[in-house]
Amino acid sequence: MLTLQCPYCGVWAEETELHAEGEAHLKRFGPGSDDADFESYLFMRENPKGVHFERWRHSNGCGKFFHAARCTMTLEVFGTYPAQTLEPPQDIKDKISAKQPGWSWRDFS
Amino acid sequence: MSTRLTTGGRLLNKSKQVTFSFNGKQFTGFEGDTLASALLANDQMLMGRSFKYHRPRGVVASGAEEPNALVNLGTGGKFEPNQRATTTELYDGLTCTSQNHWPSLEFDVGVINNYAARALPAGFYYKTFMAPAAAWKHVFEPIVRHSAGLGKAPKDRDADRYEHFYAFFDVVVVGGGVAGLMAAKAAGQSGAKVLLMEQTAHWGGRAPVDGGKVDGVKVDDFIDATVAELEAMDNVTLRNRMMGAGVYDHGYILGYERLTDHAPLLDGPRHRLWRIRAKQIVTATGAIERPLSFAGNDIPGVMLASAMRDYVENFGVSAGDRTVVVTNNDDAYRTALALKAAGLDVPVILDARASGGGVLADEAKAAGIRVEVGKGIAKVKGGKRVTGVAICAQAGEGAVLEEIACDAVAMSGGWSPVVHLWSHCGGKLIWDEAQAHFRPDPDRAPTSHDGKPFVSTAGTASGPLKLDDVLVDGLKAGEAAAEAAGFTVTAADEPKGEVHDEAPLQACWLMPQGAGPKLRMKAWLDYQNDVKVSDVKLAAQEGYESVEHTKRYTTLGMATDQGKLSNINGLAVLSDALNQPIPATGTTTFRPPYTPISMGAIAGEARDEVFQPLRRTPIHAWHEANGAFFEPVGHWRRPYCFPRGQESHADAVSREIRQTRDSVGLLDASTLGKIIVKGPDAGKFLDMMYTNMMSTLKPGKCRYGLMCNENGFLIDDGVVARIDEDTFLCHTTTGGAERIHGWMEDWLQCEWWDWQVYTANVTEQYAQIAVVGPNARKVIEKLGGEMDVSKEGLAFMEWKDGKIGDFDARAYRISFSGELSYEIAVPASQGRAFWDALLEAGKEFNIMPYGTEALHVMRAEKGFIMIGDETDGTVIPQDLNMQWAISKKKEDFLGKRAQMRDHMASEDRWKLAGFETEDGSVIPDGAYIVAHGTNANGQRNVQGRVTSTYYSPTLDRGIAMGLIHGGMKRLGDVVEFNKVDGSTVKAKVVDPVFYDKDGEKQNV
Amino acid sequence: MSEAVSALDGATFEGFAKVEETGLRGMITVRGDLASKEMSAAIKAATGAAVPAQRKVTSGDKGAVAWMSPDELLVVVDYASVNETVATMTDGLKGSHALVANVSDARAVFRVSGDSSRDVLAKLAPVDFARDAFGAGDIRRSRIAQVPAAVWGNEDGSFEVICFRSVAQYVFDVLKVSAQPGGDVGFH
Secondary structure (H helix, E strand, O other), X not given: OOEEEOOOOOOEEEHHHOEEEEEOOOOOOOOOOOHHHHHXXXXXXXXXXXXXXXXXXXXXXXXXXXXXXXXXXXXXXXXXXXXXXXXXXXXXXXXXXXXXXXXXXXXXX | OOEEOOOOOOOOEXXXXXXXXXXXXXXXEEEOOEHHHHHHHOOOOEXXXXXXXXXXXXXXXXXXXXXXXXXXXXXXXXXXXXXEHHHOEOOOOEEEEEXXXXXXXXXXXXXXXXXXXXXXXXXXHHHHHHOOXXXXXXXXXXXXXXXXXXXXXXXXXXXXXXXXXXXXXXXXXXXXXXXXXXXXHHHHHOOOOEEEEEOXXXXXXXHHHHOOEEOOEEHHHHHHHHHHHHHOOOOEEEEEOEEEEEEEXXXXXXXXXXXXXXXXXXXXXXXXEEEEXXXXXXXXXXXXXXXXXXXXXXXXXXXXXXXXXXXXXXXXXXXXXEEXXXXXOOHHHHHHHHHXXXXXXXXXXXXXXXXXXXXXXXXXXXXXXXXXXXXXXXXXXXXXXXEEEEEEEOOOOOXXXXXXXXXXXXXXXXXXXXXXXXXXXXXXXXXXXXXXXEEEOXXXXXXXXXXXXXXXXXXXXXXXXXXXXXXXXXXXHHHXXXXXXXXXXXXXXXXXXXXXXOOOXXXXXXXXXXXXXXXXXXXXXXXXXXXXXXXXXXXXXXXXXXXXXXXXXXXXXXXXXXXXXXHHHHHHHHHHHHOOOHHHHOOOOOOOOOOOOOHHHHHOOOOHHHOOOOXXXXXXXXXXXXXXXXXXXXXXXXXXXXXXOOOOHHHHHHHHHHHHHHOOEEEEOOOOEEEEEXXXXXXXXXXXXEOOOOOOOOOOEEEEEEEEOOOOOEEEEEEEEEEEOOEEEEEEOHHHHHHHHHHHHHHHXXXXXXXXXXXXXXXXXXXXXXXXXXXXXXXXXXXXXXXXXXXXXXXXXXXXXXXXXXXXXXXXXXXXXXXXXXXXXXXXXHHHHHHHHHHHHOHHHOOEEOOHHHHHHHHHHOOOOOOOOOOOOOOOHHHHOOHHHOOOOOXXXXXXXXXXXXXXXXXXXXXXXXXXXXXXXXXXXXXXXXXXXXXXXXXXXXXXXXXXXXXXXXXXEEEEEEEEEOHHHHOOOEEEEEOOOOOEEEEEEEOOOOOOOOOOOOOO | OOOOOOOOOOOEEEOOOEEEEOOOOEEEEEEOOOOOHHHHHHHHHHHOOOOOOOOEEEEOOOOEEEEEEOOEEEEEEOHHHHHHHHHHHHHHOOOOOOEEEEOHHXXXXXXXXXXOHHHHHHOOOOOOOOOOOOOEOEEEEEEXXXXXXXXXXXXXXXXXXXXXXXXXXXXHHHHHHXXXXXXXXXXX
8 A cells, every 4th residue: 555745745545545536647639629639538547567656645644645656566656746737757767767767758868 | 182271271250150052052262262262172174165176164363364254243133144263353242043954954965065076176166158058047057156155144134333433644664573572663753654554463473372482571571661662652553453454556455443343242343444544654554474285184174284273372272182283384293282282192293304304393302202204195084174184205106105093184284474465455476485485675666646655565574484583584674664755763772683694495385295186186276166176186286377267267375365375386287287386377366355345344334224314305394294105316315206095196196287377386396407607708708608599588487408529519508697797507407406506616727728617506595485377476476575576577487586475585487387487595494484384375285295297297288308318428409409508690609610520510310299099098118110021139119219208297198209200290100109018009299398388377 | 704613613523522613713825835935024024933844833812824835824813803904915916926725714713621632632643643743833734533633832842724614514523433432542
């Protein structure tokens, strides 16, 4: 059972306090978008063996949504960060690069 | 025979005799006994029957690894099957029975399986699937079902209580043997917060049995002194009778504490499951002795050499008068010496090693024991008890050299570290050729959230077996764990343990080495599941090369002992059959728990009244007191109806509806979600959340709205009230409050975080009561107060704050029934009083509450949809003819893009219509509208389905809504719904609004 | 105003620790910019307390304030004065983007007291209740068994547990089970 540190309230929360909320950094496509983009937004998800970016909610806690960068193989957590961002912070990307050189995930590397 | 000795028994309190019963027979033992030692003391060697062949079985081990001595323990609400006699502490009045036999342990009809063993080979179960289907149904399934299961299932509810406990430590040490004690002490001295847990009631593990000295003092005294030191440390918690059950991700470890198993009369929880987070975990879990695989190694009287020593030293019990010792290592010589010292006869030690043993062998010879090297057991003689052994050369094929009479056999195949906890979370193993065992590979430890190792091993769990090495390994492990947890360690003096030189072990996986099929068929690997050497060989021959496949095919290691004795021997035999080295075969996966834990401990406090949370409205107590029949809605319990006297539920619902339509009824609507949405961008935000336009709603007004997800599907609906320019109050469905609040927060926090909007879920701040029916206004007016609830004062789809009677109220003129209706919210703490006041005021109108079923029927009569009935996660508003609630002016809202996809816009979608059966009957729930022909699977084609179907007391006939191909274009068609009995019922497609089509009744 | 009744009307249980429903409490959810001057002024005016730091509770002469999230506070005052406090807060935050809502009736509050009160709580919440990890003036939102709850430490060593009103009976019941005689863990 994972523990993640909520970047909002600072608590190291175990999974029973958290709710998994799917993939992070999805770009929303609304009316006017073409079918391919919209389909990708709705249905296409990463399922990596390795570095992954996820959304979590501290549902039995402060109620905030946050992002987590972690490895699905080793369960190492490279960092958690607030949801109000379009991409992972540089320091977390650097940390991943140090551990897993050459990683990439969608547009990030 | 097995008996109590006059000497020995370091764990016994011989001044305290206890009585217990086994299969109805009364026995006595001492305080400090285990059930197994006490049974042995009473010459009860036969303790159970095996799973598959029902062979007679005696105890083989002395601890958690025991596969044979399983009993049904206790009676009534304290009954529990499959309890290991070796880990069950004896108490006065203990009652148990042996398992898996009929009619009795001594005479078991099931033993016929033993003689039919040839017909029940490895994979028997799977092979039955290949036979004709009829054979499975009529032959194999009855046989398998009859023979399945070990103990009996409990019949009564569990009389004990259980609990969880969350605790946090820097270092958790599992295992209170000398290595664990050293590790805990080293970590404790650094200042780290330490937990040391030990599964038995005693500290020190096996060291006191093996004897020796530490720093010149007897090991027993060293243990006592170390425990005293640990007890004096404030930062160290010591818990015995607590097992490390499992190690999981990110330092999560379960401790299974058995509080009253040894003393059932104690008040308090029986088991406590510690849910621990540890920065570092040290597993000092010791090692388990391996059996040797020779023919007849399962006959009662054949035991692990270490276990036999335990029984003599710890409990003063002998397994037999004449014990043959058979071994491939020096440790078993200790058993021979211990037996001899206890005055028992050891006719011979059979040492499979051609070169024989070391110093201990010399001691044995000096004690007058005959030692035969390069020899082994060809077969054990006896049925329900060992009567002798046939000796052969280990190197040969089993030609008998000599037969020796004896009543017990002590065997030792070497020691395997207990690597379970190390392996649970991904720790890897390496094969140690010298010790012939897998041990933890310290370079490939389980890693935690920081990517760093969080589990280490100490003592024999790491591999070393000698006292000296064990102590130092424990110390070092404790120091390293404390450092890894962020503490500073000052190096302590290394304890010096007394050691003897030992001759190396020689791996021995089959005895004799060249044993033929006949002997292999009687050489047991897994005692509990009856897996023999021949079964593993057969599995290999039939192509099961992966150890995981062989395990499942043969069931090796799949019993309640999870192969603690059998796994290494089994995979060595498999490796031999596959002609590959043991590391190439590898091990099966170690999974928690280490030994079975009680279901009660897993459930913890969650049983009976608090099995799951029940949500209660402020009026719940009234409902209960007035005979409400409740239905679950999420975690809420809502009254379904309020039956009176002998009235049926259906009659109660009809009465409630007629009363409401004719006069006035009350509904406890407190469960409806209420979410405040406030801020300069609140209108803009709600325009995105709802398909309707909400930003144009005027303060003081209400609007019904629909919510869709990004797939376009309906997820919720409800009435939105605009409170002021910046503030809206959104009602959700009962089940939707938390979900929709989370949904709103999701979009605000993660997508439109620059929009100025705050939300608050105020669902439970209010008790909300719907006053419904033609006399609703009169009832409210009777309460008095300043609020004008007249047609003009509070028009349909308006809301207003003010006093109704004494109450601070907010009234909404909204209707889900089609009647004149007010939904009135008051503070929850005044809810019950308000309900009572309404009942009082409504007396002259025969006011009565109605339940959710009446609510459903009335809304269906009006053709109103219900989330969860008309919708199932695949339905869009357009399917429900609700284009009127979808704004065409808005550029965007959640779900809009999806509703433009081809499939969503298709004319082929099933759409809402009403249905009336020709005979007035009620269409069955879940019925489909059948169509011509059949599909590729031979099933009847369908063209729609019913979504809501009720008996309408208002119309005195069945009414229904459903989705049908073509929707309202099919008006007037007659279609057929299937029924459970295979027939169909004819129904006409009609307008789904069955009652007051013009809406005149709600607007008065 | 009609007489207001709390969810369990002051129910109590005495086990190896004491569990009691405290009765009605004035509670106000405040959302806004916690760092703003307007917020600290409004909080000061309403309670006499300062805006608390992360996971802290502050007290003043008129009430206490608990940190709930980076943009949310819970103001706790006497039940009788809650409307007045709501008005003070609303007035103080006029012109700022903020939300002030009376949630007094949406909650139930329990006090757990006695030497072993930490053990009672540690059976139900995945929270470190060690003395050096959680003390007076600390608040932690988590869960109590299966429902969300917040726990804070009082100066006298007791704890207060806040949950939703609908699950008051459930929370009281699990606290009772946890505090049952014989269940003392002797840990904290």
